[in-house]
Amino acid sequence: MILAFGDSLTYGLGVENNLSYPTQLEKKTGLEVINAGIRGESSNEALLRLPSLLKDNPDVVILCHGVKDIVDYGSPSNLKNNLLEMIKLIKKNKAEVLLVALPDYFHSGFGMYDIYDEIAEETGVLYECDVLRHIDIDRTLKSDHVHPNAEGYEMMADVLISTLEI
Secondary structure (H helix, E strand, O other): OEEEEEOHHHHOOOOOHHHOHHHHHHHHHOOOEEEEEOOOOOHHHHHHHHHHHHOOOOOEEEEEOOHHHHHOOOOHHHHHHHHHHHHHHHHHOOOEEEEEOOEOOOOOOOOEOOHHHHHHHHHOOEEEOOHHHHHHHOHHHEOOOOOEOHHHHHHHHHHHHHHHOO
């Protein structure tokens, strides 16, 4: 079982529920994928919510979180610490982690938010660092300033399938 854990990007904000990346991932692979995305959730709230979801013993957790922290100009060190704690909890539960990097939505150049590279290097987790940057660059793949549209979420699902090699 795959647990897609995140915020509005995982929830599928901007599209109908059956077009979110977790739903498309499930349809494309035939694997059970739980969409545990909550729109508007901070990383502080997510860290408190994660342990109850790990009780279902997922094999893989796709960790795509931090939009609210970034767009509300939250502390990068707080977001990094929360993501590191989430990864520790997931690994303690013996699940594989796939960390998905988020763009730095407020700086030009379509760069990624640096802490994700740091976290991936520090923890050695499976890491996808480009798909949301590509979606951010191509406005035809977006429903608003932050969230993909159906085509963008499908691109996410395809890239995650490739990254997970399933």
